[in-house]
Amino acid sequence: MPAEYLRKEIEAGVRFWGFEQDGELVGIMGVQDVGDVTLIRHAYVRPSHQGRGVGGKLLVALRAKTDRPVLMGTWAAATWAIRFYEKHGFRLVTPQEKDRLLRKYWSIPSRQIETSVVLADEGWFALGGHS
Numbered sequence: 001m002p003a004e005y006l007r008k009e010i011e012a013g014v015r016f017w018g019f020e021q022d023g024e025l026v027g028i029m030g031v032q033d034v035g036d037v038t039l040i041r042h043a044y045v046r047p048s049h050q051g052r053g054v055g056g057k058l059l060v061a062l063r064a065k066t067d068r069p070v071l072m073g074t075w076a077a078a079t080w081a082i083r084f085y086e087k088h089g090f091r092l093v094t095p096q097e098k099d100r101l102l103r104k105y106w107s108i109p110s111r112q113i114e115t116s117v118v119l120a121d122e123g124w125f126a127l128g129g130h131s
């Protein structure tokens with residue numbers, strides 16, 4: 001991520017958390033409170049460390065820091081990421097709900113909305129969200 005984009009994301013309220021192993025940063029995950037929800041933003045684990053639980057630990061730690069429903073937006077084609085969030089109790093929302101949520105909580109172009117999906121945690125569905 002270019003430094004300028006990172007600075008803008010932090011200014012917009014994204015808080016980044018890192019996972020260190022042997023003094024090396026191997027994973028990061030950002031959270032952003034928007035309205036009445038918390039968004040997971042920019043999850044990334046170094047390829048050499050993927051599939052070893054780092055992302056899972058970051059996700060558990062960040063979810064423990066919020067009482068709000070948690071939403072996550074990613075590419076529809078990112079099946080590995082969708083599986084990762086589903087393993088942690090997230091579920092895909094309906095296509096209609098996805099369009100509404102992306103417009104409400106994210107600022108992304110329409111073209112990107114078409115190719116994205118939204119996953120929501122139990123807290124969201126408990127409030128009446130639709131899957």
Ligand SMILES: CC(C)(COP(=O)(O)OP(=O)(O)OC[C@H]1O[C@@H](n2cnc3c(N)ncnc32)[C@H](O)[C@@H]1OP(=O)(O)O)[C@@H](O)C(=O)NCCC(=O)NCCS
Binds near residue numbers: 044045049057073087
């Ligand atoms: C998605 C991501 C953050 C998960 O972190 P991680 O540390 O690899 O995940 P964990 O080890 O905690 O969890 C592993 C689970 O995630 C999924 N997964 C993670 N990486 C995967 C891969 N390369 N291929 C397939 N499934 C994968 C699987 O469901 C896996 O479960 P399994 O081991 O039982 O098959 C990480 O793989 C990543 O940074 N990927 C590239 C960037 C990305 O896609 N970010 C998310 C979209 S914003």
